[in-house]
Amino acid sequence: MKFSAVSTATKRPKADLVIVPFFKGKKEATLAATVADLKGDIQPILKAGDFTGKLEATMLTYLSGKKEKRLLFLGLGDEKKATLETLRRCFAAAMKRCQDKKWPQINVVLPESKKWPLDETTRAVAEGMSLSSYVFEEWKSKENQKLFHIKTLTLVGAKDTKVAQKVMDILSGVNFARDLINRNALDITPQTLATEARRLARQHADVTTHILDKEQIEKEKMGLFLAVASGSRIDPALIMVEYRGAPRSDDVTMVVGKGITFDTGGLNLKPTNSIEEQRSDMSGGAAALGIIQAAAATKLKANIVAVVPATENAIDSRSYKPGDIYRSYLGKTVEITNTDAEGRLVLADALAYGQKRFKPTRIIDMATLTGAVIIALGSVRAALYSNNEKLAKLCEHAGELTGERVWRMPLDEDYMSLMKSDIADLRNSGKKRAAGSVTAAIFLQEFIQNKTPWIHLDIAGTAFLDSPEHYHLTQATGAGVRLVITLIENL
Ligand code: BES
Numbered sequence: 295m296k297f298s299a300v301s302t303a304t305k306r307p308k309a310d311l312v313i314v315p316f317f318k319g320k321k322e323a324t325l326a327a328t329v330a331d332l333k334g335d336i337q338p339i340l341k342a343g344d345f346t347g348k349l350e351a352t353m354l355t356y357l358s359g360k361k362e363k364r365l366l367f368l369g370l371g372d373e374k375k376a377t378l379e380t381l382r383r384c385f386a387a388a389m390k391r392c393q394d395k396k397w398p399q400i401n402v403v404l405p406e407s408k409k410w411p412l413d414e415t416t417r418a419v420a421e422g423m424s425l426s427s428y429v430f431e432e433w434k435s436k437e438n439q440k441l442f443h444i445k446t447l448t449l450v451g452a453k454d455t456k457v458a459q460k461v462m463d464i465l466s467g468v469n470f471a472r473d474l475i476n477r478n479a480l481d482i483t484p485q486t487l488a489t490e491a492r493r494l495a496r497q498h499a500d501v502t503t504h505i506l507d508k509e510q511i512e513k514e515k516m517g518l519f520l521a522v523a524s525g526s527r528i529d530p531a532l533i534m535v536e537y538r539g540a541p542r543s544d545d546v547t548m549v550v551g552k553g554i555t556f557d558t559g560g561l562n563l564k565p566t567n568s569i570e571e572q573r574s575d576m577s578g579g580a581a582a583l584g585i586i587q588a589a590a591a592t593k594l595k596a597n598i599v600a601v602v603p604a605t606e607n608a609i610d611s612r613s614y615k616p617g618d619i620y621r622s623y624l625g626k627t628v629e630i631t632n633t634d635a636e637g638r639l640v641l642a643d644a645l646a647y648g649q650k651r652f653k654p655t656r657i658i659d660m661a662t663l664t665g666a667v668i669i670a671l672g673s674v675r676a677a678l679y680s681n682n683e684k685l686a687k688l689c690e691h692a693g694e695l696t697g698e699r700v701w702r703m704p705l706d707e708d709y710m711s712l713m714k715s716d717i718a719d720l721r722n723s724g725k726k727r728a729a730g731s732v733t734a735a736i737f738l739q740e741f742i743q744n745k746t747p748w749i750h751l752d753i754a755g756t757a758f759l760d761s762p763e764h765y766h767l768t769q770a771t772g773a774g775v776r777l778v779i780t781l782i783e784n785l
Pocket residue numbers: 557559571575632634635636637662663664665666722723724730754755
């Protein structure tokens with residue numbers, strides 16, 4: 295699927311379908327100007343009140359003797375209430391109508407509204423359409439697949455294809471992450487992730503990859519990471535990918551992503567109805583790699599290093615045990631009070647090692663860290679924790695721009711009392727279940743040094759959906775990729 299652009303309706307090519315958007319109640323006025331040649335087909339339907347522009351409503355009609363064979367009315371709802379996210383969702387609704395249909399050529403009329411500059415409208419429309427064209431159907435037989443047959447989406451009223459091309463480049467990172475997350479845990483191992491990281495370096499001249507294997511991780515004494523990895527017959531890997539888009543600057547954003555390729559819970563085994571989605575427990579790591587892919591594809595002028603501690607959290611007689619104590623890379627010791635609180639352990643060592651090795655200007659970590667955040671925020675917003683007001687604000691703003699919304703959560707010192715151990719420096723799960731997502735963040739903060747500006751995103755609710763939502767048709771969303779790219783762009 296590719297985008298093309300024409301500035302006016304008269305220049306639009308022949309196509310199988312034209313998508314024409316309407317705000318509620320706003321009849322012919324704006325549209326007459328854009329697609330004047332379709333006025334005669336549109337007016338009677340609006341006049342009869344058969345299509346009112348209700349949010350995400352669609353209606354298909356047939357044309358004759360026109361540039362397109364079909365016309366899809368698309369409702370955008372109340373213009374006053376509309377946001378860029380509304381556009382994404384509405385144009386995704388239009389895309390869903392094209393699923394399974396053999397319509398290779400589609401003309402898309404951009405909505406006219408004074409609310410947004412043309413570039414932002416174009417971006418949101420392109421995002422909504424391309425995000426919703428991703429489906430994961432590798433395991434479906436041909437007759438069960440619901441494929442898109444679209445070859446060209448022509449944006450009618452766009453300046454050029456620049457904006458849409460950038461959207462596609464960023465989405466190459468989002469979809470890369472989605473594929474890694476959706477596939478089987480035994481196919482996406484720490485070694486597979488390492489191979490993908492090496493491929494990024496092969497494909498982009500400004501990307502380099504370094505991998506630490508199990509022996510090297512042992513040599514570096516990453517005791518917490520190794521503890522989690524001890525129950526798996528698949529070796530862990532510490533994956534580091536550097537993108538240098540601003541080689542003259544020493545500003546570096548370090549993105550650390552949780553890379554648990556499957557989380558059984560360890561000896562504190564997860565029960566049925568909790569374990570089934572845990573191949574997605576490397577979503578933070580997949581997003582970190584996706585961010586490098588997106589940054590390299592868009593030639594983002596920034597330096598980014600992705601760090602992904604990758605391992606299974608498996609069950610074996612050699613698994614780490616509840617009650618054990620381990621020493622972290624940083625030196626702090628941790629009493630294992632729950633082997634299912636493994637994400638913070640691998641992240642703690644990756645954060646400490648990454649800071650020492652890369653001396654980052656700022657740190658962003660992303661992790662499917664707690665079930666508690668799903669209880670708190672569902673799949674609508676990710677939890678945002680930060681020790682830095684400016685960075686937190688930037689992240690909130692990027693959230694509103696991209697539709698990957700976040701909600702700031704507290705890091706009061708009071709929560710620390712829940713994470714103190716009687717026999718070690720810290721415990722890895724709270725004394726009570728209270729504030730589960732907060733105590734996890736408090737734990738991570740213990741491994742951030744010199745008050746380096748830091749953001750922690752708990753994406754357990756947003757990374758993987760059990761049913762389709764808006765422009766996410768299958769499971770993995772690629773959460774974090776568009777958010778962090780936009781944040782870094784706006785630094
Ligand atoms: N990977 C899970 C969190 C998770 C839950 C992600 C559901 C996606 C969907 C994480 O490792 C975990 O199990 N956390 C525990 C921590 C607890 C033992 C302190 C949790 O949230 O229950």
